[in-house]
Amino acid sequence: MSAAVHTHADENRLREQVVDFGKSLFERGLTAGSSGNLSVRLEDGWLLTPTNASLGRLDPARLSRLDWEGRLQDGDPPSKEAFLHRAMYQQRPGAGAIVHLHSTHSAAVSCMCGLNHDDCIPPLTPYFVMKIGRLPLLPYHRPGDPALGDAIGALAKKHAAVLLANHGPVVSGSSLEAAVYAAEELEETAKLFLMLRDVPVRPLDAQQIAELKTAFSLDI
Structure with a gap:
């Protein structure tokens, strides 16, 4: 099932939604400094939070505002992790938005030894299963390494979310609200x-x- 395609008439509403959710995530300590990035799918491209911007x-x-080749069409320069979002969108036509955070507990889990790389957090609650499913752990890549986009692309078709080793989660959803809720559920389950x-x-x-x-x- 494909994500709802947003028209230009929806774009201002989506921009405000990115701002509102970003502020909420920041104020609740789910992202710090200029870390983390949010994106939403548009009719002919996607919106992404800019580089070095606090959520x-x-x-x-x-x-x-980017096209599907990743070229900047409008606005400030994009996050250097734009390729993470693009790789996920390319493999998940049902993804309407993507949330990438360095949230404390999820990042802490991503630093642990001995995790199952195919399923790194066990299904402790039904809500984790419903919003995340199986969570693979990707091996460490330096920030901005394009190879990480290829690694995400290889898993995204079967996984709505991935955990980047020594980094944090990348979570997709049918809408920005759904993606944020899933990222929050992942953080709470990591805490458990x-x-x-x-x-x-x-x-x-x-x-x-x-x-x-x-x-x-x-579909998990």
Whole structure:
């Protein structure tokens, strides 16, 4: 199922939505300084938060507007991690928006040894399964390394979210609201995972996950 295509009449509303969600994420400590970036799909390209911009102080008129080749059409220079978003959009036609954060608990998990690289956070709650599904861990790449875009592209067709080693999560959703909610659920589950790491846990089993897939028509 493809994401809703936004017309130019919707663009101002989407710009304001990026600003509002960015401010909310920043004020609640889910991103710090100029870290993190948000994007939304448009009819003929996409909007992305600019480079070196705090998500807490975005200007809707200065958001980067890019075409599908990644070329800047309008606004300030884009985040240097634009290729992460583009790789995810290319593989996920249902993605209407993408959230990339350096949120504390998710980033902490991304630094741990001994994780399952195919499924790095266990299905501790049904909400994690419903919003994230299986979360692969990508090996470390330096910030701005184009090879990371290829690595994300190889996984994005089957995964709505990925965790970048020693970095943080990249999460897609059908809308910006959905992507933000999923990123928040990932952060809360990462917090639970860290809190429970020294005690036995009982994640959801295969039958319980299958029941969720059926009940909520999940594609995970």
